[in-house]
């Protein structure tokens with residue numbers, strides 16, 4: 432195995448403050464949740480275990496950076512002090528948004544799903560948010576059951592450290608469907624954003640045409656699900672019905688956004704009478720209500736293609752995300768494949784997320 | 796050319812590695828079946844700690860389904876995103892002509908020779924005392940060129956550094972590259988850390 436000598440320390444210039452919109456706080460094991468589960472559900476967990484729809488993702492999806500093993504021996508991403516050191520301190524992260532991917536939110540048993548989501552949120556408060564003032568978090572929800580999900584939102588809404596709710600990338604129905612509307616109503620009322628984080632599964636394959644053979648197909652697959660979710664959110668009229676709603680897409684890429692909006696707008700011109708509840712062109716809703724996390728960054732061969740892409744998606748729509756400590760994380764200093772003007776860089780790395788999540792300024 | 800003693804030869808068993816800090820650089824020294832190789836511990840992709848990654852064999856398939864597995868342990872995958880590099884050459888698997896990590900010469904030298912050399916020390920060679928046994932691993936490092944040196948992560952204090960760290964320097968909003976249309980992977984040449992690839996020096 433690798434032996435590492437202590438590295439020479441040099442006086443590092445202070446990096447500009449950033450906001451990291453996708454940090455994964457992991458469980459070292461399921462046992463981390465035991466203290467937060469009521470006895471009834473703890474017994475259930477120990478007796479029956481967890482079960483969501485099959486086919487959510489390859490285990491490979493959850494691989495971690497090789498260099499992110501905490502000295503405590505815990506799993507990468509599961510040691511708050513080490514995450515603070517390796518990520519928040521190292522990169523001058525003013526705010527980091529936690530997105531635990533624990534299986535809560537996709538359990539087949541609805542009551543258990545709700546109890547597990549509550550436990551995960553309590554665990555976030557006690558072990559992450561309370562000790563570390565730079566962290567904010569997503570509320571984990573039993574989002575397939577709107578009544579239970581709204582109850583959890585009500586329970587958390589008073590704690591402003593929760594800035595959004597988390598959906599999996601592949602819920603059982605496209606995100607605009609009415610079964611989810613009570614969740615959006617609660618989010619709008621409490622000023623919470625809705626994040627769709629890539630992967631997870633409502634039971635269907637990651638493609639629109641069956642099960643693929645390779646992990647690489649999963650790795651690039653979330654763009655398909657997010658397109659379906661985005662089209663659904665727009666054409667079902669969610670943004671007309673909930674004009675204060677803010678949606679965040681994480682880990683789904685953004686290179687596909689301009690062409691999807693072109694197509695939606697032209698289709699809208701042809702088929703407007705089918706969806707008369709839409710008062711505006713689809714692209715207008717997206718440009719007003721939807722933000723896209725940068726990771727995994729698009730890496731075109733020619734730097735100027737990246738610049739054009741940012742222009743087309745809109746520099747105010749992009750928010751930096753590292754995806755720490757997953758294997759495909761993006762390093763803040765080196766992720767972008769082209770040089771951006773300082774003011775654009777500041778928006779993507781700080782200002783857009785500050786405004787989106789209404790965070791007090793900490794750039795100094 | 797400065798020479799640095801980085802380990803005793805028996806410190807790194809076959810299949811093993813040691814990551815050392817010399818001349819402001821983090822360097823991984825690898826033992827492949829008794830032969831030693833040294834690579835810069837900084838990935839040309841995003842500047843990740845390349846030499847802390849896992850090693851594998853080379854997987855190839857000339858036609859789909861005809862999988863060949865060879866050279867076990869000789870392919871290094873970056874600790875961050877897993878780009879593959881040939882430990883012997885420093886070349887990347889995906890773009891071997893264009894994309895490679897800096898490689899350094901390693902020699903295995905007996906302690907008494909080093910003791911003699913230390914009397915008339917070459918720059919960088921640490922003074923003894925050396926014993927005749929065991930043998931030592933010596934890594935040779937050419938000074939970096941001025942401009943590149945300023946950009947190197949090790950000397951600029953930017954932590955990991957390397958990779959595309961120059962990406963944020965202002966080039967104008969829609970600035971066209973200042974160089975001819977890049978071929979595959981070539982765009983990385985626009986980052987400030989050109990020292991981490993190109994022919995090994």
Ligand code: FES
Nearest residue numbers: 838840841843873
């Ligand atoms: S930094 Fe090494 S593969 Fe990305």
